[in-house]
Amino acid sequence: MPYLCGMNDKRPLILVSNDDGITAPGIRNLVEAVKHLGEVVIVAPDSPQSAMGHAVTISKPLRLDKTDIYGDILAYQCSGTPADCVKLAVDKVLHRKPDLMVSGINHGSNSSINILYSGTMSAAMEAAIEGIPAVGFSLCDFAYDADFSLAKKIATRVAANILNNGLPQATLLNVNIPKIAESDFKGVRVCRQANAKWKEEFDERLDPNGRKYFWLTGKFVNNDKGDDTDEWALANHYASLVPVQFDLTAHHAMANLNSWEYTI
Amino acid sequence: MPYLCGMNDKRPLILVSNDDGITAPGIRNLVEAVKHLGEVVIVAPDSPQSAMGHAVTISKPLRLDKTDIYGDILAYQCSGTPADCVKLAVDKVLHRKPDLMVSGINHGSNSSINILYSGTMSAAMEAAIEGIPAVGFSLCDFAYDADFSLAKKIATRVAANILNNGLPQATLLNVNIPKIAESDFKGVRVCRQANAKWKEEFDERLDPNGRKYFWLTGKFVNNDKGDDTDEWALANHYASLVPVQFDLTAHHAMANLNSWEYTI
Numbered sequence: 001m002p003y004l005c006g007m008n009d010k011r012p013l014i015l016v017s018n019d020d021g022i023t024a025p026g027i028r029n030l031v032e033a034v035k036h037l038g039e040v041v042i043v044a045p046d047s048p049q050s051a052m053g054h055a056v057t058i059s060k061p062l063r064l065d066k067t068d069i070y071g072d073i074l075a076y077q078c079s080g081t082p083a084d085c086v087k088l089a090v091d092k093v094l095h096r097k098p099d100l101m102v103s104g105i106n107h108g109s110n111s112s113i114n115i116l117y118s119g120t121m122s123a124a125m126e127a128a129i130e131g132i133p134a135v136g137f138s139l140c141d142f143a144y145d146a147d148f149s150l151a152k153k154i155a156t157r158v159a160a161n162i163l164n165n166g167l168p169q170a171t172l173l174n175v176n177i178p179k180i181a182e183s184d185f186k187g188v189r190v191c192r193q194a195n196a197k198w199k200e201e202f203d204e205r206l207d208p209n210g211r212k213y214f215w216l217t218g219k220f221v222n223n224d225k226g227d228d229t230d231e232w233a234l235a236n237h238y239a240s241l242v243p244v245q246f247d248l249t250a251h252h253a254m255a256n257l258n259s260w261e262y263t264i
Numbered sequence: 265m266p267y268l269c270g271m272n273d274k275r276p277l278i279l280v281s282n283d284d285g286i287t288a289p290g291i292r293n294l295v296e297a298v299k300h301l302g303e304v305v306i307v308a309p310d311s312p313q314s315a316m317g318h319a320v321t322i323s324k325p326l327r328l329d330k331t332d333i334y335g336d337i338l339a340y341q342c343s344g345t346p347a348d349c350v351k352l353a354v355d356k357v358l359h360r361k362p363d364l365m366v367s368g369i370n371h372g373s374n375s376s377i378n379i380l381y382s383g384t385m386s387a388a389m390e391a392a393i394e395g396i397p398a399v400g401f402s403l404c405d406f407a408y409d410a411d412f413s414l415a416k417k418i419a420t421r422v423a424a425n426i427l428n429n430g431l432p433q434a435t436l437l438n439v440n441i442p443k444i445a446e447s448d449f450k451g452v453r454v455c456r457q458a459n460a461k462w463k464e465e466f467d468e469r470l471d472p473n474g475r476k477y478f479w480l481t482g483k484f485v486n487n488d489k490g491d492d493t494d495e496w497a498l499a500n501h502y503a504s505l506v507p508v509q510f511d512l513t514a515h516h517a518m519a520n521l522n523s524w525e526y527t528i
Contacts, residue, residue, distance in 0.1 A: 053347070054317030054380045061469070061477040083317070083381075088478065091464040113393060115512060116318045116386075117347075129377060129461050153528040161524045168517040170459070188526035192513040195434070197393050200355040205325070213325040214352065241526075243517035248379060249456040253432040253507035260425045262452035262505075264417040 012038030012099035012163050015089050015127065019049040019082045019106065019119025022067065022075065026105035029148035030137060031070060033155035034102055037163060041098075042070060043089035045119075046077035050108075052119040054126070055081045064088055082123035090130050100162055101127035105151050106138035111176045111230040111240055112194040112222065121174055125246055128172035133162045135173040140234060150185055151177040154239050158188070174242040178234045189238040194229035196222035276302030276363035276427050279353050279391065283313045283346045283370065283383025286331065286339065290369035293412035294401060295334060297419035298366055301427060305362075306334060307353035309383075310341035314372075316383040318390070319345045328352055346387035354394050364426055365391035368401035369415050371408070375440045375494040375504055376458040376486065385438055389510055392436035397426045399437040404498060414449055415441040418503050422452070438506040442498045453502040458493035460486035 014034055018027040022044035031040060046065070063079040076093060078085045086101065106120040115121045120136045127134035135158055139151045154177055167173070175188075203215040222231045230240035278298050282291040286308035295304060310329070327343040340357060342349045350365065370384040379385045384400045391398035399422055403415045418441055431437070439452075467479040486495045494504035 048323070051320045051322045052317070053319040053386065055319040056315045056317070056381055056480060058315045058480055059312070061479050062466075063475075063477055084480070087464045087480065088466060091466050092468070092478065113510070116389065116393075116510060117320055122317065125380065129380075150528075157526060157528050161526075165524060168514065168520055171514045171517045173521075185528075190518050190521045192515065192518075193511050195511065200351045202326075202352060202355050204356070211327075213327055214356065215325050216320060216322055216348070216351065241521060242512075243514035243521055244512045245514035245517075246377070246380060246512070247457050247459065248506075248508045248510070248512070250432065250435045250507035250509035251456065253435045253509075254454050254456075256432055257437075257454045257505065257507055260429060262421060262425075264414075264421050264449075 013094065013096065014038045014040045015094065015098040015101045016040055016042045017044045017082055017085045017103050017123040019045065019052060019123065021045050021048045022077045024107065025144065026107050026148065029152050030102055030105045030155055031073065033152040034159045035073065037159055038099065040073050041093060042073060042075035043078060043085045043093055045082060045085060046079055049081050049119045051117045052081045052122065053117050054083055054122040056083045057081060062088065064092065082119040083126040086123050086126040098132050100159060101132045101134040102137065102155065102159055104137035105148055105155060107146060108138065108142040109140040109176055110136060110138040110174060111234055112196040115174055115193065115244065124172050128170065129246060133167040135162060135175060138176045139179065140176060141179040150182045154188060170245060170247065172244050174244050175239060176230060176234055177239045178237055180237055184237050186237045188241050189233040191230040191233050191240045191242050192228055193242050194222055194231035195224040196220060196231055277358065277360065278302045278304045279358065279362040279365045280304055280306045281308045281346055281349045281367050281387040283309065283316060283387065285309050285312045286341045288371065289408065289412065290371050293416045294366055294369045294419055295337065297416040298423045299337065301423055302363065304337050305357060306337060306339035307342060307349045307357055309346060309349060310343055313345050313383045315381050316345045316386065317381050318347055318386040320347045321345060326352065328356065346383040347390040350387050350390040362396050364423060365396045365398040366401065366419065366423055369412055369419060370402035371410060372402065372406040373404040373440055374400060374402040374438060375498060376460040379438055379457065379508065388436050392434065393510060397431040399426060399439060402440045403443065404440060405443040414446045418452060434509060434511065436508050438508050440494060440498055440504045442501055442503065444501055448501050450501045452505050453497040455494040455497050455504045455506050456492055457506050458486055458495035459488040460484060460495060
């Protein structure tokens with residue numbers, strides 16, 4: 001059983017993944033943030049998987065290889081998506097359900113509508129579907145050499161809270177940390193997802209053969225004026241903490257839809 | 265303006281996409297189902313994109329090429345994901361916001377938790393984020409030569425309903441059709457998403473060089489006993505219609521999370 005772990009350890013078992021890949025500074029900082037809270041096992045993509053949403057790999061096989069880049073901490077790199085990593089960890093790496101799954105720390109925001117496109121959050125959501133208390137952390141700074149010190153402290157605090165208090169059933173957390181100095185930080189704020197979106201502006205170019213191609217680009221537009229949103233919190237020097245569900249049913253719409261005529 | 269369309273037509277403008285690719289029988293049947301309801305424009309993946317979730321393509325450029333496989337109906341194939349197709353359609357193909365976006369008909373179920381992994385539903389969700397009334401259709405039959413006749417009739421009826429009645433704000437529809445004869449069909453049922461999941465069972469194999477690899481497989485497990493779910497409806501010869509939202513905030517969890525200690 002070369003992949004089994006967590007068998008002889010009474011400490012909490014903590015699964016770590018991300019979408020920027022196993023070598024990203026963000027996941028290294030997340031491991032630092034939680035390793036004193038329990039036994040850490042890392043299963044993360046072997047290459048960047050940003051914007052993969054909740055993709056899973058069904059049309060090709062997956063690789064899962066041990067790596068020693070985290071020293072004593074058991075770590076595997078996987079050829080698949082963030083959701084694949086969690087599925088493989090649960091089925092092939094861990095001998096029992098982890099007590100906590102942490103994802104990130106993402107290089108860049110996953111607030112508001114970005115949660116839908118986020119590989120970081122899909123890893124956390126996959127864990128939550130498996131019944132594992134889960135949280136994704138993102139720092140609003142895309143830079144490779146971003147300063148993760150504030151994000152790391154918040155990750156420690158939130159992870160400890162989850163281990164101590166648990167999470168409401170079928171709920172995971174989306175935590176975003178603003179790009180500010182710790183001296184300017186005002187605290188963690190429980191928020192709702194802002195009603196914002198990307199306005200696409202594809203960059204249209206010609207390849208050397210004269211054929212058109214397009215690069216996805218766009219502008220983030222927040223039309224949500226509420227002061228209870230994640231966008232408001234981040235703009236006002238708070239870290240945002242949004243409880244997230246994977247039951248997407250719009251219950252409020254059911255009465256309306258029941259009034260329709262469906263005869264075929 | 266080679267890509268602009270819908271400029272000189274007073275009929276409803278209907279965007280069609282899918283995740284099985286532009287040549288799949290499912291999308292051909294969906295075009296047949298809605299083409300008498302308005303002006304149809306197709307922007308669909310040039311290759312199968314099942315299980316892509318809400319992935320978008322940010323690390324490579326996209327291609328968008330006209331194809332005449334639908335005769336008089338304007339059709340483009342795109343090298344990206346279903347969500348990419350909708351983004352490109354809105355930004356580069358259509359001169360105005362469509363009145364309706366239909367996705368599918370998927371070869372295989374997208375009920376319950378499958379909505380999260382579904383490229384079909386991510387196309388519809390991307391349209392909904394753009395403020396376009398949107399619906400995804402899926403037939404619970406993976407076969408290439410599946411019988412789409414019942415699904416097609418349901419698609420026509422639901423699409424006409426949306427054009428006539430609109431949809432509640434920020435709500436899209438997830439419609440699944442059982443694999444049954446039309447004579448056994450009991451009607452369309454408005455449902456909630458069943459609380460079900462996949463139990464992963466990765467198939468572990470050795471490649472010709474003796475290195476391990478894994479195929480994702482699994483068993484769908486429905487522990488939700490409610491008779492108001494999509495799974496119940498499909499098992500009982502109804503088509504399921506679930507209203508879906510993309511605000512994932514778990515509002516019911518906020519009070520609990522506000523009681524936590526967040527000092528760092």
